[in-house]
Amino acid sequence: DSALSEKLGIADHAVIAHRGDSYNAPESTLPAYQLACEVGADYLELDLQRTKDGKLIAVHDDNLKRNTNIETVYPERADDPVNTFTWAELEKLDAGSWFNESYPERARESFRGLKLVTLDQVREIAEGCAHQPGLYIETKVPEFFPGIEKDLKDDLTKHGWLDDDAKGKVILQTFNKSSLETLQSVMPTVPKILLLWAGDGYIPTKDSAPKADDESYAEYYARQEVASKEGYAEWLDYAKQHGAIGVGPSTIQTQHDDAWSSQFSYMELAAPWMVEMSHEKDLLMHVYTVDQAVDFERYRDRGVDGFFTNRPNLAVKTLSGG
Template structure:
């Protein structure tokens, strides 16, 4: 009998410890704990960002990826912004073009050259879609072959062009290589009506304090004060944005290596606060004790990059305010916002 009792206790102990952990997590950083902070700056809660577009389903940072993300109902279209040799703002993640284009075929002697050494006309000679078909054969489509690198202006057209009105979540990628890129981004967004004085319609919409969760049939982030968010691993770049467009929410990106470089998690948060920014940590850091520290400083937190539904559940339980995801379809489904589960219908709608 004693042995049986001991075995029962041993078997029950992990369950008890897990229950205690989640109770501790709930008390420290319950789901929804950052809702008010998000609404104060006009950002939807929870915010679902299509990381490089619907990049798990289509070639990242290309027209089909962003069209698909928009039609699915993403809150934000996220993009990495760089600049060509002749000054055109483009959406591209990597420093060079070897991973996501056929540059080795078109410019074999320049395959590892950085993007800023190419003119926009040169970049338009590249195929930015075929690599995806080879890497992700389960999602390959003939229509992806030959898709082009996208400009920021074209991304704005996509955000403005559908029934859903997502916001823009823009990262300055290696901004030290592109002096003045922050002003160029702000100037373009201002010229296109994304920054500056609110229209009467936007003021009316904002006064309703509606979020996509309040109106699940339509994304309307474009009409909210937080329609544009800028992000960067560079505090200097965020400081420039603060000077140029103080009304635009800023997010300081960081990972575990940043914490190690700066000495502590608190030091990273102080760096973010120094440029009046919010937090964009790696998903590996999405523990409730970190989320609680972020919220206690009046900052919202958006974690990257979360692609599995169990991860979304866990991070949501730990109080996250939003996530970046390559699989915006999975995120929308988890949060009960996916209008149609048949992805083929969305591909047909965007003509891809």
């Protein structure tokens, strides 16, 4: 609710640029974050991982096959996780050309050869941006990165991002309950969001058997029942008891521009009663991942407090009524 957002120093109907403006530029690269700044996103979102030599970087997947040319540069290591590479090794990768090939209608020659980015580079874009967006940082696969929460704290502290006057400028997010607890103990006063997804154990299933090998995740989740009120309440209570100021649930989108965004949107965890229940418990709701005007309006009218979006430009225009 808007009063709670205001109290925490967080924009109402916050526009959270998911991996930057990842609709118009390759995700998690400098132009993606620069575009997100230019269109007025409230937050630059990133997935935090750590290289073998300790550099904090912004990468989503467990490996680098989908969004770099690693299969050409290090063919025998293409399946290896991010933490087995040094930053010098990762800097040799092209993190932009895949986008031009996948989305020729949005391709730009300048994307060819783009590099992966560090947390520091994303922070510097935010610092250089006229309207001073915040950073919305997810600890990704934290089990691979023991101590990453403390590393993050040290980096943010060193650059003044955890000073008293930076209230609401950093939001921490995770799907991982153990990481939420660690974040809470390391940075107790920084706002945290527990991300919710259907496979987290709070959703009663029609069939408790795990996903079949030949079944897509979309099919798997379509077999599940809607969350029970008791299960959802338990989930929210867990979040609250462990220091979260809100939750980040998945949503069902009306339409998709591409297979990429539809692949990960399979379960409504922000139904009207869920939004109401969250607010009754004084928890904010920042939903993922919304990319269409009709869906921004639908969820805004339902009362959600913020939107992870690959299209911050469209979000800003739609939510400001433009």
